Structures are given as structure tokens and as C-alpha cells.
Amino acid sequence: MTATATRPAPPTPPARHARRRRFSRQTREMWVLMLPALVPVLLFSVGPLLYGIALAFTDARNTRNHETSFVGLDNLGELLTAEDFWSSFRIGMIWAVSVTGLQFLAALGLALLLNQDLRFRGVARVLAVVPWAMPPVVIGLMWKLVYHPDAGILNSLLGTHINWLADFSLALPAIIVVGVWTGMPQTTVVLLAGLQNVPRELYEAVEVDGAGRWRKFWNITLPQLKPVIVAITSLDFVWNINQFGLVYVLTQGGPGGQTRLPMLFAYEEAFRYRFAGYASMLGLAMAVVVLAALGLYLWRQMREAK
Amino acid sequence: MRMKSALAAAAIVALAAGCGSGGGGDKGGSAAGKPGEPVKLNFLSLAWQKESVAANKQIVDEWNKANPTIQVTYVQGSWDNVNDQLVTQFAGGTAPDVIHNDSPALSGFASDGYLLDLSDKLPAELKSDIPQKSWDTVTFDDGKGKQGVYGVPFLQESQVIIANKKLLDAAGVRIPTPDNPWTWDEFSEAAKKMTKGDKFGVAWPMKSPVNKTLNLALNFGGTFFQTVDGKTTVKVGPEEKQVLQRIHDQLYKDQSADPAALGQGTADPLPAFFNGKFAMLPAGVYLRQQVAEQAPKGFEWVTLPPLKGTTSDQGAVSQTLSVAQDSKHPDEALKFISYFLNPTNQAKLAKGDWLLPTSVKAASDPSMTTKENGWDVATASAKNLVVAPFLKVNGFDEWKSKVATPALQEYFANKISIDDVAKKLVDDGNKVLERYQR
Numbered sequence: 001m002t003a004t005a006t007r008p009a010p011p012t013p014p015a016r017h018a019r020r021r022r023f024s025r026q027t028r029e030m031w032v033l034m035l036p037a038l039v040p041v042l043l044f045s046v047g048p049l050l051y052g053i054a055l056a057f058t059d060a061r062n063t064r065n066h067e068t069s070f071v072g073l074d075n076l077g078e079l080l081t082a083e084d085f086w087s088s089f090r091i092g093m094i095w096a097v098s099v100t101g102l103q104f105l106a107a108l109g110l111a112l113l114l115n116q117d118l119r120f121r122g123v124a125r126v127l128a129v130v131p132w133a134m135p136p137v138v139i140g141l142m143w144k145l146v147y148h149p150d151a152g153i154l155n156s157l158l159g160t161h162i163n164w165l166a167d168f169s170l171a172l173p174a175i176i177v178v179g180v181w182t183g184m185p186q187t188t189v190v191l192l193a194g195l196q197n198v199p200r201e202l203y204e205a206v207e208v209d210g211a212g213r214w215r216k217f218w219n220i221t222l223p224q225l226k227p228v229i230v231a232i233t234s235l236d237f238v239w240n241i242n243q244f245g246l247v248y249v250l251t252q253g254g255p256g257g258q259t260r261l262p263m264l265f266a267y268e269e270a271f272r273y274r275f276a277g278y279a280s281m282l283g284l285a286m287a288v289v290v291l292a293a294l295g296l297y298l299w300r301q302m303r304e305a306k
Numbered sequence: 307m308r309m310k311s312a313l314a315a316a317a318i319v320a321l322a323a324g325c326g327s328g329g330g331g332d333k334g335g336s337a338a339g340k341p342g343e344p345v346k347l348n349f350l351s352l353a354w355q356k357e358s359v360a361a362n363k364q365i366v367d368e369w370n371k372a373n374p375t376i377q378v379t380y381v382q383g384s385w386d387n388v389n390d391q392l393v394t395q396f397a398g399g400t401a402p403d404v405i406h407n408d409s410p411a412l413s414g415f416a417s418d419g420y421l422l423d424l425s426d427k428l429p430a431e432l433k434s435d436i437p438q439k440s441w442d443t444v445t446f447d448d449g450k451g452k453q454g455v456y457g458v459p460f461l462q463e464s465q466v467i468i469a470n471k472k473l474l475d476a477a478g479v480r481i482p483t484p485d486n487p488w489t490w491d492e493f494s495e496a497a498k499k500m501t502k503g504d505k506f507g508v509a510w511p512m513k514s515p516v517n518k519t520l521n522l523a524l525n526f527g528g529t530f531f532q533t534v535d536g537k538t539t540v541k542v543g544p545e546e547k548q549v550l551q552r553i554h555d556q557l558y559k560d561q562s563a564d565p566a567a568l569g570q571g572t573a574d575p576l577p578a579f580f581n582g583k584f585a586m587l588p589a590g591v592y593l594r595q596q597v598a599e600q601a602p603k604g605f606e607w608v609t610l611p612p613l614k615g616t617t618s619d620q621g622a623v624s625q626t627l628s629v630a631q632d633s634k635h636p637d638e639a640l641k642f643i644s645y646f647l648n649p650t651n652q653a654k655l656a657k658g659d660w661l662l663p664t665s666v667k668a669a670s671d672p673s674m675t676t677k678e679n680g681w682d683v684a685t686a687s688a689k690n691l692v693v694a695p696f697l698k699v700n701g702f703d704e705w706k707s708k709v710a711t712p713a714l715q716e717y718f719a720n721k722i723s724i725d726d727v728a729k730k731l732v733d734d735g736n737k738v739l740e741r742y743q744r
Binding site: 062066150167168254256257275 | 389390393394396397414417418419420449450513566569570574577631701703704707708711712713715716719721741
């Protein structure tokens with residue numbers, strides 16, 4: 001609105017044109033002002049997105065002497081019949097659901113604790129946010145050291161010699177722990193903010209009625225937090241299912257594909273085996289699945305809220 | 307007025323942004339330079355051991371001093387992600403001119419058309435200094451049915467056995483020599499003799515089992531792939547099963563192999579090796595470097611020659627230097643490669659990486675045949691190297707990581723039987739290979 005404020009007064013136009021002209025000029029100004037923000041979005045976000053979607057319906061390969069042609073839904077057919085994809089999809093779902101669930105439970109506990117009147121509460125709150133400040137690659141490297149079979153702190157604490165990240169049955173739980181740890185800060189902070197918004201009067205009111213701690217939590221805290229919980233768990237779910245960097249550093253999808261999340265799978269297809277079209281279809285399919293799951297979840301929550 | 311100038315400004319912004327994204331395509335166009343300016347080459351090196359990085363940089367410096375018109379920039383890469391990096395760079399047109407890689411990776415890049423066929427361009431002295439069987443490791447189909455040479459092979463790796471001398475002597479077994487190596491049976495016997503209490507005869511680090519077992523399988527003539535009428539399929543018969551079964555037996559029947567090492571990478575069991583927890587470590591020749599450097603004082607070790615099945619043949623892969631198809635200066639790049647890989651420099655590089663040079667002249671260098679640190683045994687083992695059959699298989703990389711690695715890991719962890727692993731390698735494997743033969 002600053003642009004209109006500094007504008008010199010326009011010559012007064014004929015009265016009957018005034019309304020339409022002002023409207024169209026406002027629209028034009030809005031577009032002009034939005035353009036600097038829109039151009040990068042269109043160029044670097046929408047453009048590649050559309051290009052990726054288009055690729056999904058071709059047999060594009062990352063090679064120099066391959067003629068790309070339109071193949072319709074061939075990639076989708078191949079995807080749906082590929083065992084690799086389904087096992088990767090299953091792993092992705094186990095990962096996303098368990099990380100999101102555990103993250104929520106742990107973060108809720110931590111948020112409740114940090115909401116209490118503790119000594120050193122400020123310090124504790126800062127410490128709880130520390131993992132947030134680390135890039136996923138650094139977290140991956142750090143936890144790789146924790147899990148190291150010989151020099152790792154975990155094995156020396158437990159007195160064992162387990163190669164956590166190379167064991168077929170332990171690798172996925174091991175990275176889930178890392179995933180929970182990584183995502184806890186933002187979940188905690190959001191829940192803490194939600195907790196601080198719960199009106200005190202409500203607690204006072206039920207205290208008069210003689211409610212205990214558990215009843216207060218169940219009947220006041222949880223219902224009051226519900227919108228925040230819905231928002232943060234759905235965001236967490238999307239973040240987690242699209243997780244790439246952390247797992248790429250920790251296990252590269254090994255051992256034997258036991259931790260090959262869908263995005264790692266797509267990356268491998270595109271950049272190792274060079275099936276760009278197939279990988280694009282994979283990305284597209286995952287996006288559709290996530291949107292569908294999320295849509296269903298949010299729709300149910302909304303309906304309950306009504 | 308204001309409105310118009312705002313529109314103009316926005317148009318300029320849009321134009322600039324458009325140019326920014328479109329301009330990426332012809333990056334490097336300016337590298338052609340004006341006459342009189344030196345030609346600039348990028349050299350992607352994957353050297354990682356300290357001595358080897360130093361040797362690489364030193365040779366580049368010497369070249370740059372001697373050739374002011376062709377200036378080479380050393381670019382550090384890493385084996386961990388070089389192929390991902392190259393796929394992206396090739397697709398984006400920003401690949402380095404001279405590329406260090408290994409022969410298994412070249413096959414794919416060659417058939418995708420990203421690498422320059424060097425067969426008509428190689429200078430005679432370089433060509434004759436490297437034996438034909440090494441050139442065979444870099445000769446591939448160009449994706450259209452024509453064979454070409456897509457790199458210059460310069461370092462090779464063979465599998466030897468590094469042994470704790472004290473435990474070896476104490477067991478009273480015959481010490482093998484390059485002329486009279488151990489057979490696999492003798493090796494199993496020796497490992498059993500060295501297994502006492504909580505000490506094991508041998509350790510097999512099998513985190514990445516595929517190349518190791520495939521290269522050793524040639525001892526019994528196991529090729530794992532066969533090509534009939536131009537169609538390549540996986541084959542796991544009695545020959546292929548020999549080495550698999552023998553390693554498995556050491557782990558679970560003889561119990562002469564340390565189970566703790568199984569999930570580890572090649573260098574990971576070294577601390578346990580120095581502690582005498584096991585006596586022998588089958589490994590590539592390059593591991594001698596870490597042994598020599600990290601061994602505690604007074605620790606004596608020897609290098610034992612490769613084992614013998616029906617033959618001592620081992621699959622060979624080589625490290626290579628290639629030229630990108632899209633390089634603006636292929637001739638200059640090849641001149642640099644010829645200099646970089648002359649016999650003197652190859653000996654230097656081989657010493658730096660503790661690997662075997664392909665150059666015949668470099669292999670006869672005194673530093674390559676000294677008894678010290680097992681160089682004599684290592685260099686002698688080069689005669690057993692033959693072209694690994696899997697090198698020419700299109701789709702081998704996917705077969706390896708999707709099918710073979712998990713199947714072999716499960717087999718060596720005793721989770722599935724030898725027949726299960728054979729079935730997986732063949733059935734799942736053929737499905738993978740089919741994608742590449744359409």
C-alpha cells in the first residue's frame with residue numbers, strides 16, 4: 001500500500017468510469033508488486049515441478065544418446081508391479097508413521113515438562129531446541145559415530161559389539177531413533193506454545209470441581225491442544241516421509257535395502273541407474289499418496305471438530 | 307508514469323531472471339578462450355590416501371610448469387559419490403574434462419555416450435606400455451554396437467591375504483610363495499590350525515561382498531554372467547558356488563572365521579587384527595598401506611599371494627582416466643593423460659595408493675619389487691589378473707546393489723541357504739538386467 005500512498009493525486013476522471021478504472025488499476029498494481037516474488041517461484045519451483053510431472057509420462061533416461069518419447073502410463077504400470085517399490089513404500093510408511101508417532105509422544109512429554117515451573121527452565125528450553133540448529137548431514141555424521149561398532153558410545157555404554165546400522169533387523173529401528181531425535185525440537189516448541197495458550201481459568205474451574213492431574217490433562221489440556229496437535233503431526237508426517245539427507249548419510253539405504261525410504265529409492269533410480277522418467281513417476285506417486293493420506297486425516301479431524 | 311516505470315523495472319527483473327536460468331546451458335563456452343590464452347582443463351581426481359593426493363598434485367604442478375599453454379586444475383572428488391556426481395554433471399554439461407574413475411563405472415557412461423572413444427587417439431608409447439589385457443578392462447560398447455576404448459587404465463587391485471607373522475609361524479603351516487601359492491583347501495586347513503580358543507584363523511569383512519566374491523569366484527571359473535545371442539543373463543552353477551560355499555564353511559562349519567568382522571568394511575577389522583584376534587585378513591593390496599601405517603610397534607605381518615582354485619585367476623578392475631565427450635579440448639586432455647600416466651608417474655601413483663601399475667615399465671621399477679611391505683608378492687599377483695566378466699554387463703551396478711549385495715549379505719549371515727541365494731541372484735537378477743536390454 002505504500003505505493004498508493006506516495007502517488008500524486010490523479011487527474012479526476014469522468015465519474016462513471018471511476019469505479020472500473022480504479023479496480024483494474026488496483027489489480028494491475030497488485031500483480032506488479034507480486035511479480036518480483038512470483039518470478040522466482042514460477043521459475044524455480046513451479047517450472048521444475050511441471051517439468052518433473054511431464055517427465056513422469058516419458059521414458060526419459062539421463063543419457064546422451066537416448067531419444068525420449070512419450071509412454072503414457074507405462075512408468076506407473078511398472079512401478080505398481082515392482083517389488084522393490086512396494087518394499088520401499090512399506091519401509092517409508094513404517095518410518096513415517098513410527099517417527100511421527102514417537103516424535104509426538106516424546107515431544108508432548110517434553111513440552112509438558114518444560115511448561116512446569118522448574119528451576120533452570122530457560123536453559124532446559126534452549127537445550128531442547130539444539131538439535132534443530134543442526135543440518136541433517138551433521139546429525140547423520142554424529143549419530144554414525146554414536147552407532148559405530150567399535151568406537152561408538154552406544155556399544156561402550158551397553159558393553160556390546162553390535163553393528164547397529166549394518167544389522168538387517170536393527171538398522172531401521174536405529175534410524176527411527178535418530179529421526180525422532182531430529183524432529184523433536186520443532187514439535188516440542190509448537191506444543192509448548194500451544195500449552196501456554198491454554199487459559200488458566202479452565203484449570204482453576206476444574207480444580208474447584210476436584211479434578212486430579214490426569215483428569216486435567218485428559219479433559220482440558222488435550223482438547224485445548226487438539227488443533228495444534230493436528231497441525232504439527234500432519235506437518236511432521238510430510239517432513240518425515242520426504243526425509244532424505246539423514247538416511248542418505250547414515251545408511252545410504254542399506255543394509256540390503258532395509259532402510260531404503262521412497263525418496264532414496266527415487267534418487268537411486270534417477271542418479272544411479274539413470275531412469276529419470278521412472279524416478280519422476282515415483283516422486284509423483286509419492287506426492288499423490290502423501291496428499292491423499294493428509295487430506296483424509298485433515299478432513300476427518302475437521303469433521304470431528306464440527 | 308510511475309506505473310510505466312514500475313512495469314519496466316519488473317520486466318527487467320523478469321528478463322534478468324530468465325537469462326540467469328537460460329545462461330547455464332552454455333557455461334564453459336567462454337572457456338574456449340581467445341587465442342594466446344592458455345587452454346584450461348579440469349581434472350577430477352579421486353585420490354584419497356594422503357601420499358596419493360600428494361603424488362597427484364605434484365604431477366599436476368609439474369605439468370602446469372612445463373606447459374604454460376595447457377593449464378590443469380586439480381578438482382578433488384570422492385569414490386563415495388563420484389558416479390552420482392558425474393551423472394548430474396554430464397546431464398548439466400558441466401563435467402570435468404579429465405575424469406578419474408574405475409572400469410566398472412565406465413561401461414555405463416560409455417554406452418550412454420558421455421565419454422570420448424580414445425581408440426584412435428592414443429599415443430603409441432602409452433598404448434604399448436600397457437598390456438592388452440588391461441586395455442580390455444576399458445573396452446566397451448558405445449550403446450550402438452561399436453566397441454571403443456573409454457579410458458586409460460592405470461592402477462589395478464588384486465586380492466591377497468595379509469597375515470600376522472607370529473601366528474602364522476606358530477601354526478607351523480607351509481608358507482606360500484607366488485610360484486607355489488596355497489590352494490583353497492590348504493587355506494582352510496591353515497585357518498583351522500590357527501583357530502584356538504577365542505582366536506580365529508581368518509576374518510572376512512563382508513559389508514560390500516559383491517566385487518570381492520565375484521573376483522575370487524574366477525579361481526574356480528565362476529563367471530556369474532553368460533551372454534547367449536547377445537542376451538546377458540545371470541548364471542550361478544557349481545563353479546560360482548565354490549567360493550561362496552567355502553567362505554560360508556569357514557564361518558559356520560569350521561568356525562575358523564571371526565563372525566564379528568562379517569558386517570564390517572574392509573579396513574574396519576584392523577584393530578582386532580593388530581590385537582591378534584584373528585590371524586589372516588583377505589584384502590585388496592591397497593590395505594597394506596593402512597597396515598604398515600597403523601600397526602603397533604613390533605607387529606610383524608606378511609603378504610601372502612592369492613589363493614589357487616583350479617587357477618589363480620582373479621577378476622581385474624582398473625582405475626582409469628577418461629575424457630568427457632563434451633570436453634572442449636579433448637586433444638589437450640589426452641596429452642595431459644599421456645604425461646600423467648607415463649611409467650615414472652605411474653610408479654609414483656602406484657606407490658602412493660599401494661596398488662599395482664598397469665604400465666609394464668613402472669611394474670619393473672625397483673620400488674615395486676622390493677620385499678619391504680610385501681611389494682614383491684603384490685606386484686607378482688598382477689599376472690593373475692584377467693578381465694572381470696561382470697565389467698561388460700550393462701546393468702551390473704543395479705544388479706549389484708539391489709540384488710547381489712542383500713542376497714550375499716543374507717547368505718553370509720547364514721539367513722538363507724546356498725540354493726536360495728543362487729535362485730535370488732538369477733531370478734531377481736535377470737529381471738534387473740532385462741531393463742537394460744530393451
